[in-house]
Amino acid sequence: MTTDAAVAREWLESWTDVPGLEGLVVKNMNQPYRPAARAWTKIRRRDTTEAIIGAITGTLTRPQLLILGRHDETGRLRTVGRTVALRPDAARQVAEHLAAAGPGHPWEGVRFAAAWGSRDVLDAVLVRPELVAEISADRAVDRGGAFRHPLRFKRLRHDVEARDVAGFGQGPATAVG
Incomplete structure (x- = not known):
């Protein structure tokens, strides 16, 4: 987890070279996962x-x-x-x-x-x-x-x-x- 946009950009570029990893999930730091809710944002490479x-x-x-x-x-x-x-x-x-x-x-x-x-x-x-x-x-x-x-x-x-x-x-x- 990071709050640094540059680090997140680097993750998006490098980690998505691994098969099966499509992108990043963006959410508030304290926001829990809620099944069937679309509260998080997925950023795909x-x-x-x-x-x-x-x-x-x-x-x-x-x-x-x-x-x-x-x-x-x-x-x-x-x-x-x-x-x-x-x-x-x-x-x-x-x-x-x-x-x-x-x-x-x-x-x-x-x-x-x-x-x-x-x-x-x-x-x-x-x-x-x-x-x-x-x-x-x-x-x-x-x-x-x-x-x-x-x-x-x-x-x-x-x-x-x-x-x-x-x-x-x-x-x-x-x-x-």
């Missing part, structure tokens, strides 16, 4: 990384969310997460480069959960899995290698090809470029 856009919600001209993937060790495109709603400027940027998926998309017949652990399904539109998105992600990754919390779209990475994106299950890693 966020890093940037890349993922392949494999599907969207909305339309090709007005995408709302991006459904992202990475290739596993066999080369199969696996879902790693989805973004929060795109800002209008980001949606326009992405729409300019989207193309409808042809037959043989690796996610044909796949249903995407609306939220982690949810039974609700997203109405997804498959796209050609060629565009690479730079995303911001926290450190929470499930055992299957997917991000547990929604991702934040940062920009398209025209300088990175889909085949060069980090492999499935590698979690967040600081982006280069």
Whole structure:
């Protein structure tokens, strides 16, 4: 426990390199834990990384969310997460480069959960899995290698090809470029 912001910042940067540690909890010094109460604040470390856009919600001209993937060790495109709603400027940027998926998309017949652990399904539109998105992600990754919390779209990475994106299950890693 510390009251020194510099020490807390150092902990956030160094301790979250350990698998399973997502961030810090901020609370008053004498504040006890209360089950089912949201009295404490969790600060998660966020890093940037890349993922392949494999599907969207909305339309090709007005995408709302991006459904992202990475290739596993066999080369199969696996879902790693989805973004929060795109800002209008980001949606326009992405729409300019989207193309409808042809037959043989690796996610044909796949249903995407609306939220982690949810039974609700997203109405997804498959796209050609060629565009690479730079995303911001926290450190929470499930055992299957997917991000547990929604991702934040940062920009398209025209300088990175889909085949060069980090492999499935590698979690967040600081982006280069």
